[in-house]
Amino acid sequence: MRDFIGTLRLRLVELGCPITHVRRMVREVADHREDLEQAAVSEGLSGADAEARADALLGDPLVLAEHLMTALRRSSWWGRHHIVAFCLLPLLAYPILWALLLLCQMALGFALGYGWDLKKLHVAVNNPVTFYHLSMVFQCTDYVAIALVALLFCWLARRSAVSLKWMAISCAICSLAAVITYAKIGPHSFSVGFSMNNHLHMPWFRGAIPLLVAGAVHVFQRRTARRFPEKIAV
């Protein structure tokens, strides 16, 4: 039991199958295997022979894992349309999502820091020291917005169980988009846009953020895969 089911489970995790799906798939195949065993025993086979027959009927667990993953990928729009979802969409959606997230964070900061009071904000930005701190916070907000967009595409790739390649491609496109977009803040102005020569502080770091996010998600996925077999038993 442990060999067939254990191999299937491990392969599913290695292929990047989300854990909730692994649990369900493994449980169903284990139920099916038990039914096959019971049928063989009722035909007069010994326990070991029944187990061997059930394994033979179910076939190679590695091949079965591939079939299960293919079905899982085909079941979502993201999984069926890799190129549109992970190449074209990041390019088109990145500027919108990034700008929206940036504005949301700024609105949240304004509400929490100044209670929507414009007068307080004016006083703060007219003070060079406070403005310096505000611009630092703004820069961090920009980085967080970039990371969140990359994380969204990583999450979609993981959820639709597509290969690591597609997650990396979507993050590379986000990285490119992060390099050519900019967000600037002045004492009485704020601007976002596209520019190949935006004179931002550390522009390479903006480009590196999506790649760092992809790397972190991949490491997390690998750690989960290593720990998973001990955590879950059928």
Add this chain to the structure above:
Amino acid sequence: MVGGNVAAMKKTNPSFLNGVPELLVLRLLSSREMYGYQIVEEIRIRTGAALSFGEGCIYPYLHYLEAEKQVSSQRREVDGRNRNYYKLAARGRKRLEELTSEWNRVTAGVAQLMGVQHA
């Protein structure tokens, strides 16, 4: 040449070859809810073993149908065993009607041709 013909056939009528398992599963589930092993056994028995699903292959298929909202599943305990029971959803019933009418059209056409050839 043969490969080209198959490709052309698939392009013009993909469901001609691919819709049969879907039709069988939906047809079985239209009468009552069943679990994976039961579906495989029913197909084998009711087709006189002329057709059979690979034992493990039914689950990718059922999961696909569930994602397409053609069937729904529920884990239930029956006779001391916990199993995932699948039942036909409204979308599946509609799809079954489409596939049945397509199947009847195709088999009638084939029967007609075979009849002409035999005559």
